[in-house]
Amino acid sequence: MGGIDTKRLRQIVGEEGVRDAPADLLVYGSDASVHQARPQAVVRPTTVEQVQQLLEYCHQQRIPLVARGSGSGMCGQTVPLRGGIVLDMKGMNRILEINLRDGICRVEPGVVDDDLNRELKPHGFFYPPTPASARIATIGGEIANNASGTRSVKYGAARDSVLGLKVVLPGGRLLELGGRTRVASSGYPLERLFVGSEGTLGVIVEATLRYVPIPRFRCLGIAKFDKLEQAGDAVSAIMAAGCQPSMLELIDHVAITAVNRAQNLGLPDVEAILLFEADGMVREAVDYEIERLTHYSQEAGGFGIESSYEAKERERIFAGRKKLFPSLSNFADALASTALADDMAVPYSRMAETARKIHQVAERHGLIMTAYGHCGAGCMHTKILMDTSKGEQWRAARQAVAEIYQWVRQVGGTTSAEHGIGISKAAAFKEEKAPLLELMRAVKAVFDPQGIMNPGKLMDAPDDWLHASPLRYDVDNGEV
Amino acid sequence: MGGIDTKRLRQIVGEEGVRDAPADLLVYGSDASVHQARPQAVVRPTTVEQVQQLLEYCHQQRIPLVARGSGSGMCGQTVPLRGGIVLDMKGMNRILEINLRDGICRVEPGVVDDDLNRELKPHGFFYPPTPASARIATIGGEIANNASGTRSVKYGAARDSVLGLKVVLPGGRLLELGGRTRVASSGYPLERLFVGSEGTLGVIVEATLRYVPIPRFRCLGIAKFDKLEQAGDAVSAIMAAGCQPSMLELIDHVAITAVNRAQNLGLPDVEAILLFEADGMVREAVDYEIERLTHYSQEAGGFGIESSYEAKERERIFAGRKKLFPSLSNFADALASTALADDMAVPYSRMAETARKIHQVAERHGLIMTAYGHCGAGCMHTKILMDTSKGEQWRAARQAVAEIYQWVRQVGGTTSAEHGIGISKAAAFKEEKAPLLELMRAVKAVFDPQGIMNPGKLMDAPDDWLHASPLRYDVDNGEV
Numbered sequence: 001m002g003g004i005d006t007k008r009l010r011q012i013v014g015e016e017g018v019r020d021a022p023a024d025l026l027v028y029g030s031d032a033s034v035h036q037a038r039p040q041a042v043v044r045p046t047t048v049e050q051v052q053q054l055l056e057y058c059h060q061q062r063i064p065l066v067a068r069g070s071g072s073g074m075c076g077q078t079v080p081l082r083g084g085i086v087l088d089m090k091g092m093n094r095i096l097e098i099n100l101r102d103g104i105c106r107v108e109p110g111v112v113d114d115d116l117n118r119e120l121k122p123h124g125f126f127y128p129p130t131p132a133s134a135r136i137a138t139i140g141g142e143i144a145n146n147a148s149g150t151r152s153v154k155y156g157a158a159r160d161s162v163l164g165l166k167v168v169l170p171g172g173r174l175l176e177l178g179g180r181t182r183v184a185s186s187g188y189p190l191e192r193l194f195v196g197s198e199g200t201l202g203v204i205v206e207a208t209l210r211y212v213p214i215p216r217f218r219c220l221g222i223a224k225f226d227k228l229e230q231a232g233d234a235v236s237a238i239m240a241a242g243c244q245p246s247m248l249e250l251i252d253h254v255a256i257t258a259v260n261r262a263q264n265l266g267l268p269d270v271e272a273i274l275l276f277e278a279d280g281m282v283r284e285a286v287d288y289e290i291e292r293l294t295h296y297s298q299e300a301g302g303f304g305i306e307s308s309y310e311a312k313e314r315e316r317i318f319a320g321r322k323k324l325f326p327s328l329s330n331f332a333d334a335l336a337s338t339a340l341a342d343d344m345a346v347p348y349s350r351m352a353e354t355a356r357k358i359h360q361v362a363e364r365h366g367l368i369m370t371a372y373g374h375c376g377a378g379c380m381h382t383k384i385l386m387d388t389s390k391g392e393q394w395r396a397a398r399q400a401v402a403e404i405y406q407w408v409r410q411v412g413g414t415t416s417a418e419h420g421i422g423i424s425k426a427a428a429f430k431e432e433k434a435p436l437l438e439l440m441r442a443v444k445a446v447f448d449p450q451g452i453m454n455p456g457k458l459m460d461a462p463d464d465w466l467h468a469s470p471l472r473y474d475v476d477n478g479e480v
Numbered sequence: 481m482g483g484i485d486t487k488r489l490r491q492i493v494g495e496e497g498v499r500d501a502p503a504d505l506l507v508y509g510s511d512a513s514v515h516q517a518r519p520q521a522v523v524r525p526t527t528v529e530q531v532q533q534l535l536e537y538c539h540q541q542r543i544p545l546v547a548r549g550s551g552s553g554m555c556g557q558t559v560p561l562r563g564g565i566v567l568d569m570k571g572m573n574r575i576l577e578i579n580l581r582d583g584i585c586r587v588e589p590g591v592v593d594d595d596l597n598r599e600l601k602p603h604g605f606f607y608p609p610t611p612a613s614a615r616i617a618t619i620g621g622e623i624a625n626n627a628s629g630t631r632s633v634k635y636g637a638a639r640d641s642v643l644g645l646k647v648v649l650p651g652g653r654l655l656e657l658g659g660r661t662r663v664a665s666s667g668y669p670l671e672r673l674f675v676g677s678e679g680t681l682g683v684i685v686e687a688t689l690r691y692v693p694i695p696r697f698r699c700l701g702i703a704k705f706d707k708l709e710q711a712g713d714a715v716s717a718i719m720a721a722g723c724q725p726s727m728l729e730l731i732d733h734v735a736i737t738a739v740n741r742a743q744n745l746g747l748p749d750v751e752a753i754l755l756f757e758a759d760g761m762v763r764e765a766v767d768y769e770i771e772r773l774t775h776y777s778q779e780a781g782g783f784g785i786e787s788s789y790e791a792k793e794r795e796r797i798f799a800g801r802k803k804l805f806p807s808l809s810n811f812a813d814a815l816a817s818t819a820l821a822d823d824m825a826v827p828y829s830r831m832a833e834t835a836r837k838i839h840q841v842a843e844r845h846g847l848i849m850t851a852y853g854h855c856g857a858g859c860m861h862t863k864i865l866m867d868t869s870k871g872e873q874w875r876a877a878r879q880a881v882a883e884i885y886q887w888v889r890q891v892g893g894t895t896s897a898e899h900g901i902g903i904s905k906a907a908a909f910k911e912e913k914a915p916l917l918e919l920m921r922a923v924k925a926v927f928d929p930q931g932i933m934n935p936g937k938l939m940d941a942p943d944d945w946l947h948a949s950p951l952r953y954d955v956d957n958g959e960v
Contacts, residue, residue: 100720102827124722146665157663159672160640175915181825181858183637185626185676185896186909187938188920192639192672196665213722240580242604242693244761281724285765345661347582378661416665429666435655439926440668446922458667 004040004063004085012053017044017091028068028086034338035076035423035469037083039066044088048166048174048205051087055203056172058085058452065170066454067199069110069141072133074339075422077145077198081456081469087203089140095119096206104163104180105211109140109204125211128155131418132325140204145420146196153376154246154279155212157418158195164208165191167201170448180208193443198420199454201447215279217286218246220314221307223297224270228252231272232352234300235375238276239348243292247277248376249321252355254385255328255370259320262327267320268304272355274375275321276307283309321372328370328383335368335385336473340424341401345378346413354411358382361403365396379417388473394480398466402427423468426461433459484520484543484565492533497524497571508548508566514818515556515903515949517563519546524568528646528654528685531567535683536652538565538932545650546934547679549590549621552613554819555902557625557678561936561949567683569620575599576686584643584660585691589620589684605691608635611898612805620684625900626676633856634726634759635692637898638675644688645671647681650928660688673923678900679934681927695759697766698726700794701787703777704750708732711752712832714780715855718756719828723772727757728856729801732835734865735808735850739800742807747800748784752835754855755801756787763789801852808850808863815848815865816953820904821881825858826893834891838862841883845876859897868953874960878946882907903948906941913939 009018019028019042030036045051058065064084071078080086093110100123107116113134117126131137131149141147143165148157155161164178178184178191194201225231231250238248251273260267267273274297278289290307297305308314328337346354355371358380362369368385384400386393405415405428415421415429430437437459444451444459451460462468466480489498499508499522510516525531538545544564551558560566573590580603587596593614597606611617611629621627623645628637635641644658658664658671674681705711711730718728731753740747747753754777758769770787777785788794808817826834835851838860842849848865864880866873885895885908895901895909910917917939924931924939931940942948946960 099827099829101716101829103719104827146663146669148663152663156640157665159669160636173915175919177916179825179894180827180892181894181897183626183628183632183854183857183859183897184825184894185637185898185900186894187676187678187901187913187916188673188923189626189639189676190916190919190923193668196667196669198667213724236581239583244693280765282762282765282768285760285762288762345659345664347579347584347660349579349581374663377663379663412660414659414661414664414666417661417663418665420665421667433667435653436657436667436670439655439670442926443668443670443923446919446926 006041008057009041009043013043013045013050028088029080030472031071031073031076031078032339033074033076033079033422033424034340034471034473035079036472037079037081037469039080039086040083042086042088044091046091051168051203051205052172052174054087055168055170059170059450062450062452064452064455067203069138070136072137073141073145073422074342074419075424077420077422077457079423079469089138092205098123102180103210104208106206106208107139108206109138111139113137113139113142120211121214124214126214127161127209127211129158129161139207143195143204143207144197144199146418148377148418150247150249150374152374152379152418153248154244159192161210162191162195162207163210165194165204166206167194167204169202170450170452196420198457200444200458201453216281217283217309218277218279219286219290219307219309220275220277220317221290221293221305222317223274223302224268224304225272225302226270227301228271228355229352230301231274234274234297234302235351236349237296237300238293241292241296243296244289245276245293245376246279247275249275250351250355250372250375251321251324252371254368255324255372258327258331258370259323262330263323265320274302275318324372328385331368331385334387336388337383337385338388340384340397341382341404343417343419344380344405344408344413344415345417346380346408346411348375348378350411350413351375351380354380354407357407358404361400365400367396367400377417389476391475391480394466394475421458423461424465427463427465430459430463486521488537489521489523493523493525493530508568509560510952511551511553511556511558512819513554513556513559513902513904514820514951514953515559516952517559517561517949519560519566520563522566522568524571526571531648531683531685532652532654534567535648535650539650539930542930542932544932544935547683549618550616552617553621553625553902554822554899555904557900557902557937559903559949569618572685578603582660583690584688586686586688587619588686589618591619593617593619593622600691601694604694606694607641607689607691609638609641619687623675623684623687624677624679626898628898630727630729630854632854632859632898633728634724639672641690642671642675642687643690645674645684646686647674647684649682650930650932676900678937680924680937681933696761697763697789698757698759698794699766699770699787699789700755700757700797701770701773701785702797703754703782704748704784705752705782706750707781708751708835709832710781711754714754714777714782715831716829717776717780718773721772721776723776724769725756725773725856726759727755729755730831730835730852730855731801732851734848735804735852738807738811738850739803742810743803745800754782755798804852808865811848811865814867816868817863817865818868820864820877821862821884823897823899824860824885824888824893824895825897826860826888826891828858830891830893831855831860834860834887837887838884841880845880847876847880857897869956871955871960874946874955901938903941904945907943907945910939910943
């Protein structure tokens with residue numbers, strides 16, 4: 001790797017566009033994961049041409065480069081493991097086009113999800129991949145991680161909404177991939193290859209997206225279950241019956257306890273809660289789905305079932321889920337919520353077993369883990385609640401993560417549902433995709449022959465996430 | 481290319497599995513396109529292991545190999561331009577799994593679309609990409625071409641239904657790509673790369689697919705328009721308003737005339753007809769959509785609007801569209817319907833202009849062309865009706881095809897919506913994707929370093945389809 005000529009960088013993006021103060025390097029060296037690393041410079045381009053010049057320079061000088069949106073990734077995707085430049089894409093945040101007659105919009109990658117949806121709303125549309133972090137997450141980051149959220153069961157992930165991408169490759173070439181039409185069958189869909197590529201192929205500088213109509217009616221329901229397995233049976237029965245929920249969420253008792261302790265919401269002391277939602281343009285159609293969702297929940301042993309169309313009531317029902325993430329950090333004194341084994345996908349029929357397994361693994365290792373997620377899409381999330389000051393807790397967490405993903409592979413699941421791989425999940429990913437890693441490396445080399453794009457990630461990531469980079473936590477007693 | 485050792489082939493697939501009689505080579509050397517070529521052998525594997533051995537042998541001997549389903553492709557995708565082996569995948573036609581609790585099915589590539597749907601039906605589900613050729617088209621062929629059909633506006637294309645693929649690469653390696661879950665974000669989605677790859681990367685030997693519930697209600701409507709542009713305005717207005725049709729079809733006056741002449745259906749003598757359908761589980765929701773579809777059709781100048789839920793009435797309304805394809809061949813004596821410029825996608829707002837342009841180009845070149853298609857997905861189909869015995873008609877057709885795709889590129893469309901590129905559309909495809917062809921070649925080389933998989937297709941296809949292979953027609957007066 002060559003040294004970085006910040007003078008050259010300033011020529012490209014202007015004086016204001018380059019930062020290398022220690023505070024900046026610290027902030028831009030971390031994300032929402034447990035990892036951190038130090039870039040040599042943070043560069044904020046505002047035009048496609050600037051990105052092209054930067055990628056020409058970095059390619060020539062073999063300088064590592066990581067494109068970053070808001071840094072809301074939970075696994076270290078934008079942590080610059082090999083130093084170099086962090087490209088802050090939030091300077092490119094224009095909505096370029098909302099074309100109602102063609103049913104598409106075009107955006108720059110730094111547009112925040114909520115901002116796009118704010119612009120689409122008056123036209124009666126929304127962009128559906130929307131993760132929980134939509135308030136800050138950028139469209140570019142969502143695409144790079146194939147993000148999705150609570151409504152993926154009905155509306156799919158970023159992959160299902162991207163029609164076209166403009167990308168800049170190392171060396172500076174600007175390419176248009178995909179297009180502006182709902183369907184296309186014109187050769188290799190290279191745009192789809194970029195969705196979920198975690199910045200390892202090139203820099204996304206523009207996206208052409210589909211959107212969908214905002215439903216006029218939404219009804220949210222809740223069912224409680226004494227046993228996790230009953231909730232799992234309900235999920236499978238609901239999907240087998242061809243129900244079409246717009247949301248189907250599982251919350252386990254660890255999460256329930258966390259929410260009750262932190263928020264005093266008085267959730268019932270049960271092993272599992274299912275939240276279900278249906279939406280549509282016509283009330284009768286939503287009623288129909290809600291009746292079926294209620295029926296199959298009840299049949300599987302669910303009780304305390306209620307549902308509502310009213311905004312306030314829906315807010316009340318959803319409060320536990322909404323407040324889950326901040327609540328986890330308040331589960332108990334000295335326990336912090338870490339995004340480890342944060343995300344996975346398993347077949348519907350294995351959801352409950354997987355949640356059970358997560359609890360067992362956690363207990364065996366003296367950790368607390370919660371399991372919750374978008375069951376309707378096979379997506380399970382966990383967090384490890386641990387004393388981050390203790391080295392042995394970290395070592396236990398490493399072991400727990402490995403065991404959980406071994407289970408996920410065993411039941412036909414996959415390492416990431418919607419958060420991506422980053423650093424923390426890389427070992428599991430590499431085990432899962434072992435027969436494909438060489439192919440993936442060769443595909444990457446087609447786009448990035450020098451290996452400057454987010455190096456050390458996906459198939460090239462370290463096997464030991466615990467020692468891949470410094471932890472963002474102070475650990476007592478020396479080594480982890 | 482090495483010579484083919486049919487003894488070795490018979491060792492692999494058995495005596496019955498290898499055919500090289502002239503009649504077989506003739507049949508398997510053509511598809512539903514204007515093209516033909518002669519393979520040296522037709523091989524019908526029945527197991528994954530046989531495919532592996534065949535691809536090991538062909539890789540070693542550098543023997544070209546084209547996997548073929550039912551040969552319903554319209555552009556020459558499975559025509560073996562470089563000879564070698566045609567792999568008849570219809571010997572692998574088992575439905576391996578229908579797993580209701582996980583919401584997926586697994587099939588071998590030779591399963592016919594209708595057969596899969598027949599098995600899914602008792603469970604209340606259907607596999608939605610379904611092209612018009614579903615009676616014969618195989619799932620493997622559909623995936624290789626990213627096929628779709630009349631309902632793609634609501635249900636998407638093959639790409640949207642494929643979760644996982646097993647593929648065999650040249651050399652014989654069996655790989656599992658993707659998985660069994662609704663969402664996944666575990667590195668490069670190589671399975672998506674294979675969808676639409678037209679057999680140029682490897683052989684699909686198994687697919688894991690999503691399916692969707694069969695709607696309880698379907699309502700089909702029709703609107704007539706004096707002007708093509710009015711129908712185009714209706715399409716754009718319908719999409720801009722966020723209507724959610726399950727079908728939105730345009731039929732132009734050439735097609736109307738063809739159907740009337742051939743079938744005596746008494747369709748009105750107008751410039752365009754729109755067929756629209758809505759479906760759903762609840763009648764009120766379908767009513768709601770049909771009312772809106774009717775409203776926007778009417779507002780754009782549509783008349784004679786009617787719609788029905790009744791099977792018989794729907795059949796009557798759809799009869800013209802259903803009989804379109806065979807009718808075209810009976811448009812006039814001595815005119816045959818050829819699949820040339822058969823398929824393209826353009827933004828919704830350019831559908832009518834594109835149909836108009838097609839008529840103008842045809843007229844200028846002394847040809848008859850029809851424009852019809854799945855407007856709701858931006859998909860336009862055409863056929864060229866011509867005297868295939870005349871060399872000058874072929875030369876005119878070549879010019880017309882070139883001009884039409886130039887227009888498609890100009891309005892932001894793409895060369896193929898759902899039929900794939902094959903031979904006939906290759907020149908247009910190569911113009912459209914010119915900046916990407918080297919990348920596509922490099923991606924292919926990752927999977928197929930010897931270039932044995934369907935060589936001479938996509939980015940490597942000849943620029944002149946007219947002379948790329950012998951035509952399947954007798955042409956008077958010598959040369960075309």
